[in-house]
């Protein structure tokens with residue numbers, strides 16, 4: 001036994017993927033601790049708890065977590081239903097944290113601010129692999145760990161409004177007028193938007209979601225106005241193909257947004273790449289690089305998310321220069337090539353960094369790619385924990401069942417009558433990689449559905465998380 005083995009594996013983040021890792025660690029009888037910044041499980045998901053997800057329950061439950069829960073008498077929800085984010089937290093993740101296998105091993109209010117090797121900075125190589133990790137919390141406490149599973153997501157670090165990836169001129173000064181993705185327009189945040197003019201910036205599904213909520217509010221509260229700015233020349237990606245769309249759910253979502261634009265309920269500003277924001281008389285004047293200006297009371301920035309690697313900056317990371325994921329993962333998740341449903345299965349080999357024993361999994365592992373699905377993260381968690389247990393056959397036997405359609409949108413999620421789901425198409429595609437075989441990604445056999453790329457270059461990403 002090395003000195004490292006006397007320390008627990010520390011999982012950072014009690015979101016769905018961090019808790020899945022905890023369930024796998026518990027099943028394998030490994031010592032672990034989960035550190036969560038929020039005051040309850042899945043603080044990020046709870047923040048967008050009013051949003052109905054686009055994949056049904058069957059894709060949102062981790063297998064190990066489900067086994068542990070069911071052994072304790074828990075009854076799974078209707079697997080075909082699309083839950084709200086809040087239902088995933090309340091009906092699945094909260095009960096999971098209360099199981100004897102996890103209870104007492106999840107610490108809330110524990111924000112990690114830095115990770116290093118105990119006694120070694122990033123430059124020191126001698127003895128590195130044997131040294132435990134040192135984890136520093138916001139309150140100054142320090143913990144040691146055998147391995148670190150970083151499942152902190154990307155929710156706290158949204159993309160900026162500036163069309164070039166830099167903050168727009170005046171963006172920080174206008175912060176009080178800007179909501180980041182998915183305010184609860186029809187619920188707790190209603191007063192901020194009722195009777196006011198809001199500009200939504202972004203072309204992904206978070207933007208579509210907010211546009212539909214604002215348009216609903218406009219029918220209820222006179223004076224509510226909705227404008228929408230996208231970088232591209234046309235809202236093709238958001239609209240999808242309507243009735244002709246190969247993906248019916250995307251068509252239905254896009255059709256509703258398009259109808260609101262066509263009716264004048266939403267004013268679309270295409271080719272609008274935000275350059276500057278000026279606060280003037282209680283309003284914000286948003287100016288594009290083209291020189292066009294929209295003046296509104298509020299802005300909703302739905303431009304996607306980016307990873308924050310600063311907590312791991314004293315570790316040896318080799319990040320893809322575009323995605324900010326590992327280099328091995330980047331081509332598998334590139335939104336120019338993949339939608340969420342076509343990402344191939346991957347595990348510990350694709351997630352390994354030069355720093356042995358540190359793995360970023362979950363939404364954070366995808367960096368800036370918006371193609372992440374919980375089901376993918378659950379397989380990452382299973383594979384990484386198997387590797388930590390020394391079970392390399394299981395670690396490398398990566399398998400994934402993803403929803404057939406690749407775009408995370410759903411008419412059901414948005415209240416339309418057709419409840420077919422994008423991330424939850426009725427017949428899932430089987431995607432399997434077996435590394436013993438000779439072709440395909442990772443040297444294995446790969447069967448993928450034929451899908452269209454999820455994104456064109458526009459504001460934000462194109463999938464569930466944008």
Ligand SMILES: Cc1cc2nc3c(=O)[nH]c(=O)nc-3n(C[C@H](O)[C@H](O)[C@H](O)COP(=O)(O)OP(=O)(O)OC[C@H]3O[C@@H](n4cnc5c(N)ncnc54)[C@H](O)[C@@H]3O)c2cc1C
Nearest residue numbers: 013015016017037043053054055112153362363373374464
């Ligand atoms: C609106 C929306 C809808 C989505 N719909 C779907 C869907 O239908 N299907 C699907 O499969 N996926 C969907 N996703 C994508 C993805 O599955 C979710 O974002 C999911 O919550 C990611 O899980 P995670 O555990 O990786 O990260 P998160 O859920 O973001 O969890 C990260 C956790 O880490 C904690 N944390 C962060 N920083 C620290 C720190 N420094 N120290 C300690 N704790 C920290 C956070 O508080 C949080 O609890 C959606 C995403 C969004 C935003």
